[in-house]
Amino acid sequence: MRTIQIAICDDEKQFIEKLDSTIREYCDGHSIFYTIDTFENGSQFLDKCEAGVRYDIVYLDINMDGMNGIQIARKIRQTDNGTNIIFSTAFIKYAIEGYQVDAIRYLLKTDPKYRELIIESLDAVFEKINYKPKEVNGMTRQEAVFKAKKAGFTLPMKMPLGLGSKSFVCQVDSAGNAEAPAEIEITGAGEMPTLVNESTGEKIRLVQPLPEGDTLVLDTDPARLKVRIRHGDGSEENGFGYLSPESSVAEFGLRPGENLLHYVPQGDGSRSVIRVRWYDCWEGV
Secondary structure (H helix, E strand, C coil): CCCEEEEEECCCHHHHHHHHHHHHHHHHHCCCCEEEEEECCHHHHHHHHHCCCCCCEEEECCCCCCCCHHHHHHHHHHHCCCCEEEEEECCHHHHHHHHHCCCCEEEECCCCCHHHHHHHHHHHHHHHCCCCHHHCCCCEEEEEEEEEECCEEECCCCCCECCCCCCEEEEEEECCCECEEEEEEEEECEEEEEEEECCCCCEEEECCCECECCEEEEECCCCCCEEEEECCCCCEEECHHHECCCCCCCCCEECCEEEEEEEEEECCCCCCEEEEEEEEECCCC
8 A cells, every 4th residue: 555655844843743743643544554754944855855755745834944835846846746735824925826836725824723724635635646545455554552551551452451550561453364564653751662562572672761752653664664753842863773783673563363562661651652553464465
């Protein structure tokens, strides 16, 4: 199933965070496989494009230092007419120019229904590209979220097993007949936590603390291998240096059938949240 590549380019962190969280909620809720890259200026964004990355959806602020959003959109259109451009700005005066570069939507940040506008813009894009995530190649998107509490943890799945504040377990079931790579997010606090798939022996272990509010983001598919640390202030950095040498990132996945995931933070992990997403995969489909 094709991953939808999404970019957000805005020099205001609060709007990057608003767009990022709303898009993630939408895509997760619609079983869409996606990645999001964020940029604080046009130069950063264009450097990534020149390195060969093509985005399906780009959310652009207009009034930015240096190259503005209209100029960036014109650069995009020089080489790519298929990218879905959505402007997100506080200024209505650029609307005509925005649609001259074939923007699919023009969102006003000052609108009280800004979040609803973001959602509607995503509806428009996925209708335009005829994206049908629930009916592609027989694969079904699944998600498990488990959260620790001091007296155990809550789990919106089949088998909540309370093991105290320092260790907790979740059983997830992969319904396909082939191993499924996983997207994993671990939000601190946790002192050098470890996530183990007890059913396969594969593990991911941090060798640096994960402060409260920071999130470790991993994509274990070898074709999209990614390890990032998303800090509470919205900034990100490469996360490979946070991992121990024995961490099996490219091999970490879910085998067909039952998988027992075991999360072990060193110290109090009572506020940790672990989110695991995967596709049930079938060979030959």
